[in-house]
Amino acid sequence: MALARGSSMLLSLVVVLCMSVAGSASDFKVGYYWESCPKAEDIVKEELYNAFKANAGIGADLIRLHFHDCFGCDASILVDSTQGNIAEKDAPPNKTFEDEVFDVIDSIKARLEVACKGTVSCADIIAFAARDSVVQYGGKYYNVPSGRKDGMVSIANETVDLPPPTLNLNQLTAMFASKGLSQDDLVILSGAHTIGVAHCPSFADRLYNYSGTLKGDPSLDVEYAKQLKHECPQGNTVNEVDMDPQSPLTFDSSFYEDVASNRGLFTSDQTLMSTSTTAYKVSQYAKYPEFFKKAFAASMVKMGQIGVLTGKQGTVRANCRVIN
Template structure:
């Protein structure tokens, strides 16, 4: 990182930090000096974990980027903000497998509410559900609901499939300050992942 030099990528990282702060979350200093890339391909997004990812798939994705299992759980807590479209969790509420329609790890009444919002042949563009009950507040509600079987995504539920990650989920659900501290460290660690940047743009809308 280059002190005193702010790239367009840095500005995006600062915007993410400010969004967390404005919703009641922790503050951290964003390391600057990332280099901006010259090429952006939609296909590159396929390298990111899918909402149906298993814990082993999540682990592999994070490990190859130099991130730990603790980073995985802490950064998943970012789901305390935001919304998920039906397509991201249809697999859990309709035809889950040959034995059951609904994912048995889901709280039954919660699953039924999701099925009402997202029927089998949903045609409503934009239909979906918030990740937790306080979608505009950065808190630890996501972890509390996860323990109750009220998580939205399969990749969220996967965090309970190992003793190590389950213990972290429980810790963060119990103590919001522990979550905040871990989230800040993980965000800073993630910000140091080196990409394919080649320059610091003079104009964010145009490569140099």
């Protein structure tokens, strides 16, 4: 499953629901900044709006950033590598993020430091920006519990659990279950592929060498396969395609329409049709877009609680790229 820009974007969908959010309820809640930094969420929204005006596709990467960070939801993905340490940002699943997405986070952080110095964590900025990106594309607004603290470690090999877009339903279901997420969450969060783009290498096997056969995936719609081959000639490593060709910048349920028509881009997308249970859910989300949007919002809130650091467990970085 891949999520906005690149192969790991599924992963973008994989989340670890370790509901081990330590600290008291007052340390992690909706409205955590209402007294300490009352304009925090407004500032995030304003900066995001400016970023969208410059690049309408930036929100897809910000949503994917939240997915990729939320094996701990501690902003460890923002930390720059040093001479002595390769950070998560430079691990293979994250190398398709362009600098622009990190620059947006930096801009938001800079404004928040002026408004409320040392108050709003980088981890919460990511969560707010993901929510506001969903809304910018037409998704449902949802309240984001906040009070996350930033982690103090970022190590590249901690990204090894991000699932590639080549996994089948059994593999994905098992991986989600091991992290506390249900198969329902898998189907719902896969819907993030309704926006954004993917690099050709993330699905090239389905076009040219499916399961080592040196042939294309027989489950892929023939006309769609021709279109993808035109956009991604064999061996191409730089081109990108829209993950949801019908409406790549609209948060709707056309992703599920594509999957139901054998036009899912990734193996991890099309595999949602491999059982009657998941295929039925795909059909329901395709038919009832508002139902999908509501379910997606709920699963995003759930995902955003994974491994959260609160209180003295973490810190609030002055610079999101640098461990305090």
